[in-house]
Amino acid sequence: MIINHPLLGPRDAAEFVYLGDASLIDRPDWQDPLAAEKFHDYLYLRDNPVGNHRELWYHEQGDRSWLVVTRNTLTHEIIKVELATDVARKRGRSR
Amino acid sequence: MSKSVSEPASEYRLHPMPFLGGYDQVFSGLSLREAVGLAIVSIALPRGNPAGPALEKAFGTALPEVGKSANAANDKYRLLRLGSEQVFVLFEHATADAESEIAALIGGAAYTTDQTDSWVALSVQGARVRAVLARICPLDLHGGVFAIGNVARTSMEHLGTIILRTDEDQFLLLSASSSAQSFLHALETSIRYTA
Numbered sequence: 587m588i589i590n591h592p593l594l595g596p597r598d599a600a601e602f603v604y605l606g607d608a609s610l611i612d613r614p615d616w617q618d619p620l621a622a623e624k625f626h627d628y629l630y631l632r633d634n635p636v637g638n639h640r641e642l643w644y645h646e647q648g649d650r651s652w653l654v655v656t657r658n659t660l661t662h663e664i665i666k667v668e669l670a671t672d673v674a675r676k677r678g679r680s681r
Numbered sequence: 682m683s684k685s686v687s688e689p690a691s692e693y694r695l696h697p698m699p700f701l702g703g704y705d706q707v708f709s710g711l712s713l714r715e716a717v718g719l720a721i722v723s724i725a726l727p728r729g730n731p732a733g734p735a736l737e738k739a740f741g742t743a744l745p746e747v748g749k750s751a752n753a754a755n756d757k758y759r760l761l762r763l764g765s766e767q768v769f770v771l772f773e774h775a776t777a778d779a780e781s782e783i784a785a786l787i788g789g790a791a792y793t794t795d796q797t798d799s800w801v802a803l804s805v806q807g808a809r810v811r812a813v814l815a816r817i818c819p820l821d822l823h824g825g826v827f828a829i830g831n832v833a834r835t836s837m838e839h840l841g842t843i844i845l846r847t848d849e850d851q852f853l854l855l856s857a858s859s860s861a862q863s864f865l866h867a868l869e870t871s872i873r874y875t876a
Contacts, residue, residue: 594748595748600836601835649764649765649767650767651764
């Protein structure tokens, strides 16, 4: 499987480590009154889609960047690769 | 009382050794040698790269793009852009104070770390160099894809490796000094199997 890194070009999947669902970027606010409930959902509840799935990959044997990879779970086709910092900033995070 | 007991400890001299003892071998159509005396200093760029102008002034060249390298204006330093926030500086330097030289040069504009003792450097050159590396390197090293001056951080034989193309048929390989012998073995094996 080849992941087309936005900065480095096509790289073998063996250079990467898989973390999980990209929703992990949206960590709840620990000061929220409903923090306990939100952290429960954040930690334990996952969608298990058939088809396109957004997930976090770490380029450990490379430039050490975090990526958001959109992958089809049926075909393993990789549809989109973004830098996780760009995705996080678009969602209003400072970094 | 033997003479050796009476000799003060200060009489002992320790001499640094290269990780592979200055390995230097010639094979058919290929040479492989350890690059000795190469200092490596890592520069971590502050977020948003406010250090860009200061680094450009210090080295007399703009920071290369990720995956590219550049020589400083004085040709002493070679800058490898390994990631959006990481640059390695390679230069010939005999003593163990490489980091302070770079820190002084850039005036504290970014974060410097001495990496010299962490990496073994091997220079491999020859007409069949790409065939040798193709067995262990997952990257496409065709000249049209990986041109002279291109640099990449990848893994070969499960060992983290930095590869820099220094010429059409010459590459500089950096890998962890702690597994230098294993890395050398991987290269020697590949050289043998592609002979």
